[in-house]
Amino acid sequence: MCDAPLSEAEATDLAAAMHALADPVRLRLLSHVAARPNGEACACELVDVVGRSQPTVSHHLKVLHGAGLLERERRGTWVWYRVAPTRLADLQNALAPPPPTTRETL
Amino acid sequence: MCDAPLSEAEATDLAAAMHALADPVRLRLLSHVAARPNGEACACELVDVVGRSQPTVSHHLKVLHGAGLLERERRGTWVWYRVAPTRLADLQNALAPPPPTTRETL
DNA sequence: ACACTATATTGATCGATGTCAATATCTTTC
DNA sequence: GAAAGATATTGACATCGATCAATATAGTGT
Numbered sequence: 001m002c003d004a005p006l007s008e009a010e011a012t013d014l015a016a017a018m019h020a021l022a023d024p025v026r027l028r029l030l031s032h033v034a035a036r037p038n039g040e041a042c043a044c045e046l047v048d049v050v051g052r053s054q055p056t057v058s059h060h061l062k063v064l065h066g067a068g069l070l071e072r073e074r075r076g077t078w079v080w081y082r083v084a085p086t087r088l089a090d091l092q093n094a095l096a097p098p099p100p101t102t103r104e105t106l
Numbered sequence: 107m108c109d110a111p112l113s114e115a116e117a118t119d120l121a122a123a124m125h126a127l128a129d130p131v132r133l134r135l136l137s138h139v140a141a142r143p144n145g146e147a148c149a150c151e152l153v154d155v156v157g158r159s160q161p162t163v164s165h166h167l168k169v170l171h172g173a174g175l176l177e178r179e180r181r182g183t184w185v186w187y188r189v190a191p192t193r194l195a196d197l198q199n200a201l202a203p204p205p206p207t208t209r210e211t212l
Numbered sequence: 213a214c215a216c217t218a219t220a221t222t223g224a225t226c227g228a229t230g231t232c233a234a235t236a237t238c239t240t241t242c
Numbered sequence: 243g244a245a246a247g248a249t250a251t252t253g254a255c256a257t258c259g260a261t262c263a264a265t266a267t268a269g270t271g272t
Contacts, residue, residue: 001140001194005155011130011137019128021201023260024117027124031117034107034203043219049111053262058220060260077218077269088107088201095127095198097140097189129230149249159232164250166230183239183248 001097014094020067021091025050026060030069033081040073040082107203120200126173127197131156132166136175139187146179146188 006014021027028050033041047057061081064070071082112120127133134156139147153163167187170176177188 001137001189003141004137005141006134006137008130008134011133014133015128015130018124018133022121022125022128024114024121025260027117027120028112028114031107031110031112035109035111044217052260054219055221055263056261062220074219074269079219083107083203088203092198092201095194095201097194131230150247153249158230160249161233161251162231168250180239180249185249 001095014091017067017069017087017091017094020063020069023060023063025052025056026064029057029060030064030083033070034083040080043079043081046081107201120197123173123175123193123197123200126169126175129166129169131158131162132170135163135166136170136189139176140189146186149185149187152187 021030029046032046032049033039043057043061046061047054050057052060061070061072065072065081068084068087071084073080073082127136135152138152138155139145149163149167152167153160156163158166167176167178171178171187174190174193177190179186179188
């Protein structure tokens with residue numbers, strides 16, 4: 001966790017990001033996109049992959065995109081999704097333990 | 107994210123852990139405990155800190171403890187919470203980007 | 213313009229959950 | 243064991259969210 005207590009605003013933002021990751025279907029969508037060799041996946045394949053209806057998958061992709069976790073690009077009829085490069089790393093950092101100095105120096 | 111797509115079971119487990127972190131009050135509780143010099147906090151102080159009723163704070167602490175994020179220790183009348191050492195690091199790893207070899211070698 | 217396919221939106225339903233008041237349980241102290 | 247304080251549980255309520263069927267929108271080709 002962070003070195004200092006989170007403010008209400010910081011906590012609200014982080015919670016919103018975490019909320020996007022707090023669903024099995026969304027995690028599987030994200031991992032499927034990330035696991036593709038070229039790092040991108042078409043929405044159409046994702047519908048088959050997670051075993052949910054097309055509207056439901058569309059909804060989850062919108063949530064992931066809204067949380068900044070997936071990038072969206074339309075190519076003709078199809079929409080391709082890519083894992084946003086920095087967003088996941090940012091969340092990782094937010095979960096990082098406090099620097100050792102915090103406890104040692106007090 | 108991980109190198110291979112998550113299975114349904116893996117996704118369900120990860121989602122449950124993320125869910126525990128997907129609430130502003132719980133994040134603030136966790137960060138307050140982590141930010142204490144000795145790494146632990148009494149439940150009584152946490153009630154004041156997050157501005158929620160005592161039952162609500164108790165509920166959130168139970169969720170965090172149930173998710174393995176907080177350790178619980180009773181000392182007399184008071185209950186002290188400590189951030190579980192490995193749990194947060196595990197979640198960090200779960201969010202880690204796939205190893206570079208995954209994309210380069212294909 | 214029309215048909216066809218892919219994706220998004222709407223509306224409805226049902227279960228999950230954050231919250232608090234009231235109450236219960238646990239622990240120390242007298 | 244009674245009293246007091248800390249923590250946990252229960253019950254109720256309101257809101258949120260995952261889901262799907264139905265429909266709408268967007269883009270491609272004829």
